[in-house]
Amino acid sequence: MQTDRPLIIAIHGCTGVGKTDFSIKLALQFNGEVVNADSRYLYRDLQIGVAKPTPEQREMVRHHLVDVLDPRERAYIPLIQQMAYAAFVEISARAAVPILVGGTPLYMNAITEGWTVPQVEPDPEFRAHLEERALNEGIEVLIAELQAVDPVAATRSGNNLRRIVRALEIHDATGRPMSEIESREEPPYRFLHIGLRRDRDRLRVALAERVDRQIEEGLVAEVQGLLDSGLTGDEPAFSAIGYRQLLPYLRGEADLPSAVAQIKIDTNRYVRHQSTWLRRRTDIVWFDTEDEGWDERALATAGDYLAGIESS
């Protein structure tokens, strides 16, 4: 199929497999610019714990969607999509190659598959009210209510209160079932999906070492600094792994070793969640980063794609 839709390279993979370093190589070789799709890179003031691209890397390659939100602000799918698509336009206009680098599979999918989420603004009061009812009357009551207006959403929401509340919120605002409103429309771009992966056990060990390194590099002081700047620890950015686990320690409620241990456990759990999303995609070309010369082959694959020699 020949079209003149702009070419985009998307890099998928779990945390710690080397997406950031590879994206720099890719960008340097093909005149690329990085478009971030990692929910934690969006936030200003988070650095060590989220393994953000270094200042040097950001000087070498232009980055988009990094440090664009205040820790108090909440990220959400349409916002990420708008910013990413705007970046694609800007980069393409410069005749450069957009390199979308994931981390947050939900955002990667929403961007590359063109999800259309129901345009219903979250209503804090409505949510608080339902959450209170769930507490007092039991979550079954809400499930039954959702079942009545949107069986599809009720079935897939299970006991996940957040999803139940969201579905009820959409129905309340629009009078229509969330499951009917949502859709997807292929975005006007062509993507090459490159996935980086690594043996899970060895990745876990490497990530544990990364956590130890982050502590040595001053993660505790960074988190303390955020609190000193007036944040409470309840802000959206504080759901970041490496940050929220340090709060009990800084409050004197836990010792450092157990807080660090919890960071490692939560990091591994995060990897599992990412894997669940990634396994579902069938359009990713995978590279094992433990294979000799994987990066050369990945770069070559990208080169062929950009040159129009798609082999598919």
Next chain:
RNA sequence: GCCAAGGUAGCUCAGUUGGUAGAGCUCACGACUGAAAAUCGUGCGGUCGCCGGUUCGAGUCCGGCCCUUGGCA
């Protein structure tokens, strides 16, 4: 050496008046379209410290032994 408490799933622990074991976490798998590094679900996993006794039947009672922790000498 003596006294006390305790030895049950990888970890922390529940186990009612004896009826061949549960929870949370870990780990694995899955769901999830305005919170997603969030949230929710499923599954794997134990010769109940060892030996013997009582009993139709013992993690649960009795005896002995081993080990851990605390206290006293």
